[in-house]
Amino acid sequence: MILMRGHSDKGHRWHQEIDLPLAITLVREHAAIVVNRRTIKRLYSNKDFRAYILARDNYICYFCGAFGDTIDHLLPRAKGGHTTPDNCVCACTLCNQTKADRSVEDFMGRM
Structure with a gap:
């Protein structure tokens, strides 16, 4: 297990344990950085x-x-x-709601 830590929107520190494949994904996709062998730090609060x-x-x-x-x-x-x-992009409300949990290819094919 890897420890992920970060800050909430209100500035409070938090941490949680995550599995190694998720930690690798978060670092690879620029959402976290490696602090040490067992710890990553989330780069952004939700806001x-x-x-x-x-x-x-x-x-x-x-x-x-x-x-x-x-x-x-x-x-x-x-x-x-x-x-x-x-993995995230800006979307208008209509597209976001219409796409729901479909793939981009499926959604764009129906537009």
Whole structure:
């Protein structure tokens, strides 16, 4: 087991144990950094992560190009996706709700 630590939106410290494959994914997808052999540190609080993704994507929906103010997972969490910068994009509310837990290919094929 690996210890993951971070800060909440209110600045409180937290930690939890996670398995090694998840720790590797979080580091590889730029959501965490390695502190030492047994510890990783989450880079963003939930609020900071949301602000980062929206600013990175210029508030433009990844799917339709309209104004976006929500975050969508390219590989849905229900299908094993993680909340990482590589797996999340800005989306408008309509696209986010319509896509739900479908793959990007399936969703884009129906647009």
